[in-house]
Amino acid sequence: xxxxxxxxxxxxxxxxxxxxxxxxxxxxxxxxxxxxxxxxxxxxxxxxxxxxxxxxxxxxxxxxxxxxxxxxxxxxxxxxxxxxxxxxxxxxxxxxxxxxxxxxxxxxxxxxxxxxxxxxxxxxxxxxxxxxxxxxxxxxxxxxxxxxxxxxxxxxxxxxxxxxxxxxxxxxxxxxxxxxxxxxxxxxxxxxxxxxxxxxxxxxxxxxxxxxxxxxxxxxxxxxxxxxxxxxxxxxxxxxxxxxxxxxxxxxxxxxxxxxxxxxxxxxxxxxxxxxxxxxxxxxxxxxxxxxxxxxxxxxxxxxxxxxxxxxxxxxxxxxxxxxxxxxxxxxxxxxxxxxxxxxxxxxxxxxxxxxxxxxxxxxxxxxxxxxxxxxxxxxxxxxxxxxxxxxxxxxxxxxxxxxxxxxxxxxxxxxxxxxxxxxxxxxxxxxxxxxxxxxxxxxxxxxxxxxxxxxxxxxxxxxxxxxxxxxxxxxxxxxxxxxxxxxxxxxxxxxxxxxxxxxxxxxxxxxxxxxxxxxxxxxxxxxxxxxxxxxxxxxxxxxxxxxxxxxxxxxxxxxxxxxxxxxxxxxxxxxxxxxxxxxxxxxxxxxxxxxxxxxxxxxxxxxxxxxxxxxxxxxxxxxxxxxxxxxxxxxxxxxxxxxxxxxxxxxxxxxxxxxxxxxxxxxxxxxxxxxxxxxxxxxxxxxxxxxxxxxxxxxxxxxxxxxxxxxxxxxxxxxxxxxxxxxxxxxxxxxxxxxxxxxxxxxxxxxxxxxxxxxxxxxxxxxxxxxxxxxxxxxxxxxxxxxxxxxxxxxxxxxxxxxxxxxxxxxxxxxxxxxxxxxxxxxxxxxxxxxxxxxxxxxxxxxxxxxxxxxxxxxxxxxxxxxxxxxxxxxxxxxxxxxxxxxxxxxxxxxxxxxxxxxxxxxxxxxx
Numbered sequence: 010x011x012x013x014x015x016x017x018x019x020x021x022x023x024x025x026x027x028x029x030x031x032x033x034x035x036x037x038x039x040x041x042x043x044x045x046x047x048x049x050x051x052x053x054x055x056x057x058x059x060x061x062x063x064x065x066x067x068x069x070x071x072x073x074x075x076x077x078x079x080x081x082x083x084x085x086x087x088x089x090x091x092x093x094x095x096x097x098x099x100x101x102x103x104x105x106x107x108x109x110x111x112x113x114x115x116x117x118x119x120x121x122x123x124x125x126x127x128x129x130x131x132x133x134x135x136x137x138x139x140x141x142x143x144x145x146x147x148x149x150x151x152x153x154x155x156x157x158x159x160x161x162x163x164x165x166x167x168x169x170x171x172x173x174x175x176x177x178x179x180x181x182x183x184x185x186x187x188x189x190x191x192x193x194x195x196x197x198x199x200x201x202x203x204x205x206x207x208x209x210x211x212x213x214x215x216x217x218x219x220x221x222x223x224x225x226x227x228x229x230x231x232x233x234x235x236x237x238x239x240x241x242x243x244x245x246x247x248x249x250x251x252x253x254x255x256x257x258x259x260x261x262x263x264x265x266x267x268x269x270x271x272x273x274x275x276x277x278x279x280x281x282x283x284x285x286x287x288x289x290x291x292x293x294x295x296x297x298x299x300x301x302x303x304x305x306x307x308x309x310x311x312x313x314x315x316x317x318x319x320x321x322x323x324x325x326x327x328x329x330x331x332x333x334x335x336x337x338x339x340x341x342x343x344x345x346x347x348x349x350x351x352x353x354x355x356x357x358x359x360x361x362x363x364x365x366x367x368x369x370x371x372x373x374x375x376x377x378x379x380x381x382x383x384x385x386x387x388x389x390x391x392x393x394x395x396x397x398x399x400x401x402x403x404x405x406x407x408x409x410x411x412x413x414x415x416x417x418x419x420x421x422x423x424x425x426x427x428x429x430x431x432x433x434x435x436x437x438x439x440x441x442x443x444x445x446x447x448x449x450x451x452x453x454x455x456x457x458x459x460x461x462x463x464x465x466x467x468x469x470x471x472x473x474x475x476x477x478x479x480x481x482x483x484x485x486x487x488x489x490x491x492x493x494x495x496x497x498x499x500x501x502x503x504x505x506x507x508x509x510x511x512x513x514x515x516x517x518x519x520x521x522x523x524x525x526x527x528x529x530x531x532x533x534x535x536x537x538x539x540x541x542x543x544x545x546x547x548x549x550x551x552x553x554x555x556x557x558x559x560x561x562x563x564x565x566x567x568x569x570x571x572x573x574x575x576x577x578x579x580x581x582x583x584x585x586x587x588x589x590x591x592x593x594x595x596x597x598x599x600x601x602x603x604x605x606x607x608x609x610x611x612x613x614x615x616x617x618x619x620x621x622x623x624x625x626x627x628x629x630x631x632x633x634x635x636x637x638x639x640x641x642x643x644x645x646x647x648x649x650x651x652x653x654x655x656x657x658x659x660x661x662x663x664x665x666x667x668x669x670x671x672x673x674x675x676x677x678x679x680x681x682x683x684x685x686x687x688x689x690x691x692x693x694x695x696x697x698x699x700x701x702x703x704x705x706x707x708x709x710x711x712x713x714x715x716x717x718x719x720x721x722x723x724x725x726x727x728x729x730x731x732x733x734x735x736x737x738x739x740x741x742x743x744x745x746x747x748x749x750x751x752x753x754x755x756x757x758x759x760x761x762x763x764x765x766x767x768x769x770x771x772x773x774x775x776x777x778x779x780x781x782x783x784x785x786x787x788x789x790x791x792x793x794x795x796x797x798x799x800x801x802x803x804x805x806x807x808x809x810x811x812x813x814x815x816x817x818x819x820x821x822x823x824x825x826x827x828x829x830x831x832x833x834x835x836x837x838x839x840x841x842x843x844x845x846x847x848x849x850x851x852x853x854x855x856x857x858x859x860x861x862x863x864x865x866x867x868x869x870x871x872x873x874x875x876x877x878x879x880x881x882x883x884x885x886x887x888x889x890x891x892x893x894x895x896x897x898x899x900x901x902x903x904x905x906x907x908x909x910x911x912x913x914x915x916x917x918x919x920x921x922x
Contacts, residue, residue, distance in 0.1 A: 230284020464833015561695020
C-alpha cells in the first residue's frame with residue numbers, strides 16, 4: 010500500500026522563483042535540504058527536522074550526522090506541545106508514537122513540505138489532537154551564525170486546547186571528532202547557563218589530544234513568543250530532560266512534568282546539554298493561532314546573546330528576515346534564467362543554478378552524504394565553480410582566479426590544503442604527498458573562459474607567486490632544506506619571492522605534464538585524476554583521458570599566446586629554468602622516447618627544487634606558440650593512432666587508462682568489453698577524435714554505457730572484478746558512485762563535448778535524460794536539482810554539492826543557447842532543438858555579459874529543428890546593430906555591448922530561419 014502511494018507522490022513547483030511543494034515528504038528516507046549563509050553557518054534539515062548545524066569541523070551546535078543518522082538518530086529540532094487531557098505531541102513529527110502511527114496509517118497526520126531559496130517549511134496537521142503546526146526554518150543573510158525557526162500552532166478542532174509548548178534542540182557544542190573521540194569526557198568541559206531567553210553552552214576547552222586550546226565559542230538555543238516574551242522555564246541537562254528510561258522521542262520532562270523547569274540565571278557544569286525551553290501555558294480557542302520563534306546560534310568571541318535577542322527576538326523580526334532572505338537569493342539567481350517549452354525544466358534549472366553557490370559555501374563537506382573531509386574546498390572546485398561565477402557574478406572573477414594561481418607549485422602540482430579566504434593555501438598538515446594529475450588542466454579552462462568572456466588579455470601578464478612547501482618533484486621527493494617558518498611562497502636564490510606571470514603558471518602546469526609520462530608515453534596517473542577512485546596505480550598507471558585534455562589545452566594555449574599581440578607586444582619573459590621544457594627553442598627532445606622526456610623533466614625538477622635563480626628569458630610569442638603547437642600536434646596524432654581500439658563486435662573508442670601493471674584497461678576482456686566514458690569525453694571535447702572517430706565513439710557509448718534506468722550514460726561498463734591495480738572504485742559495487750553509476754559530472758561533460766562537436770541531438774539526449782530522471786521523484790527520491798550520481802536503484806545520491814551543476818549551466822548557456830565570448834566579443838551560436846522552443850516558437854536566456862544584463866530571445870516562427878535554421882537577423886533593443894554573420898553564428902563586438910546603458914536590461918532578438 011505504502012509503495013503504491015509513494016509511486017504517486019511527487020513534488021511540484023508553485024511559482025516561477027522555484028518554490029516547490031511535496032506532500033508527505035516524511036515518507037521518503039534520506040531527504041535533506043541545505044540552509045546556509047555567507048557568514049559561515051551551515052545547516053542541513055529534513056522533513057522531520059533532523060540534520061545538524063555547524064560552522065566548521067570543530068564547531069557543531071547539534072550532533073554531526075551522516076546520511077544514515079537521519080533515520081537512526083533521535084536528535085532533531087523538536088518542538089513538543091503538551092495538550093491537557095490528550096498528552097504530548099511533536100509538531101516536528103518526532104515522537105515514537107507518532108512515527109509508528111504514521112507508518113501504519115496514511116491518514117494519521119497530513120504533512121506537506123514547502124521550500125524555496127533558501128527556506129524550508131513543514132506543515133503538519135493532526136485531526137485527532139486538533140492541532141496544525143507550520144514550522145519555517147532558514148538561515149538569515151546577516152553576519153550572524155544563526156538558524157531561525159518559527160512554529161505557528163493553530164487549533165483546528167472545535168474545542169479550546171490548553172497547551173504547553175516545549176522546543177527541544179540538543180546542544181552538542183564541540184568538534185565532530187568528539188562524536189567517537191571522548192564523547193563523554195568532552196561533555197565535562199561544558200559550562201551551561203540559563204539566559205533569560207534560553208540555554209547557553211560554552212565549553213572551557215577545544216578538546217584535541219594533539220594540543221588542547223581555550224574555547225571562545227558559545228552555543229545557544231534562544232526562544233521567543235510572537236511578541237518577544239521569553240520562555241518561563243528551562244530543561245538544560247539532557248539526562249534530566251529525557252529522564253531515566255526515556256529518550257528524545259519520549260522525554261520524561263514533556264510527558265510527565267511539562268510545567269516544571271529551571272529558572273533563568275541557573276548554571277550547571279559537566280553535562281550533555283539540550284536547549285529545551287518551556288513557554289507559558291496558553292489556551293488556543295478554535296481557529297486561533299500562536300507563533301513561537303526559536304533561534305539556534307553559534308556565537309564567536311564578542312557576539313552576545315543579548316544582541317541576537319534584539320535582532321531576531323520575535324515574530325515580526327523573523328518575518329522581516331525571512332523576506333530579506335528570499336529577496337537576497339532571488340536577486341542572486343535572477344542574473345541567469347532560461348526559458349524553454351518546459352516550465353518545469355526552467356524552474357528546475359534554478360535549483361541547478363544555486364548548487365555551485367552551495368558548493369562554494371559548504372565545500373565538499375557538511376551535508377549528510379558529504380561526510381568525508383573536514384571542510385574546505387578542493388583545488389578542482391575552485392576553478393570549476395568559477396565557471397558559473399563568470400555567468401552570475403563576473404565582476405569579481407578575475408581577482409579570484411588571480412588569487413587561486415598562488416596555489417601552483419613550480420613543479421606543476423599544487424597545494425591541496427586550501428584556506429577559507431580566496432588565495433589562501435597552507436602547507437600539508439597531514440604529510441600526505443598525493444598529486445592528482447588532472448589538476449593542471451582546470452585553471453586554464455577557467456582562465457580561457459574568463460578571457461573570452463571579459464577580453465582581459467592583460468590578465469595573462471599579471472604576476473603571481475608560486476606555492477612552496479616541503480613536497481617537490483610532484484610529491485616524489487622532500488625538500489629537506491625547507492622549513493615552515495620560511496613561508497609558503499617560492500623564492501629565488503637571493504631570498505626574494507619569485508613572481509611569474511599567470512601565463513608562466515599555466516605553462517608550468519602543462520609543460521611539466523607533457524614530459525611526465527609513463528611507459529606508454531601518456532601522462533602518468535599519479536595519485537588519481539578526476540576520478541578520485543583511480544588511486545591505486547601510482548607507479549605504472551597512465552591517464553590517456555587527461556592526456557587528451559592536456560593536449561587540447563596546449564593547442565588552445567598556442568592560439569591564446571598569439572592573441573597577446575593585440576596588446577602591442579611580441580615577446581614575454583619566462584623563468585630561465587623553464588626554457589629546457591620549451592625544447593624546440595633550446596635542445597629538442599625526441600618525443601617518442603619516454604626515457605628522454607623523463608630525463609628532461611628530472612633535470613627541470615633539479616633546477617628548481619628549492620629556489621629559482623630569478624633570471625628571466627625573453628621569448629617570442631610566435632616561437633612560444635610554435636613550440637606549444639608542435640607538442641599538441643604530436644600528442645593528438647599519437648592518441649589517434651596508439652589509443653584507438655576496436656573490439657570483437659566492431660565497435661571502436663579510445664582507451665582511457667593503463668593500470669599499475671602497465672596494462673591497457675579498455676577493450677575486449679573475458680568479462681566483457683571494457684569502456685569508460687571519461688576516455689571519450691576529452692578526446693571528443695578537445696578535437697583529438699576525428700569526425701569519423703567521433704561518430705564511432707557515440708555508437709560505442711550508446712551500446713555499452715547508455716542505460717535509461719539510471720538516467721543516461723554510465724561512467725564505465727561492469728569490469729566484473731575488484732581491481733587493486735587500478736583503484737578503490739572497483740571495490741565498490743557496480744552501479745554505485747565512481748564504479749559504473751550515471752555520474753552526473755562526466756555525463757554532463759560528455760554532453761558538452763557532443764555539442765562542441767556538432768552532435769546536438771545526442772547532447773540534448775544526455776542533458777534531458779539527466780533532467781527527466783532527476784525530476785522523477787518516485788524514482789530519484791530527491792528534491793529539485795542535479796545529484797552527483799544515480800545509484801543502481803535509480804535514487805539520486807549526494808545532492809547539492811556537485812561540480813556537474815557548473816558544467817550543466819555552462820553547457821546550457823554557451824552551447825545550447827550559444828551565448829558565449831571570444832576574446833571579449835559576444836558570439837551567438839544557438840544549438841536548440843525543435844522541442845526546446847515554446848508554443849510561440851521562442852526560447853530565451855537572460856545573462857550577464859560585459860557588465861550588461863542581456864535578454865537573448867531566439868525566434869523560430871517556422872519551428873525548424875537544429876541543422877535546418879541559421880541566424881537571419883539580430884536586433885539590439887529593436888535596432889539593427891553592427892553584427893558579423895557566419896554560417897550558423899553571429900558576432901557582436903564588445904564595444905557594441907559596452908556602449909549599452911548600464912543597470913538596465915537589454916534585448917537581443919534573434920530571428921532564425
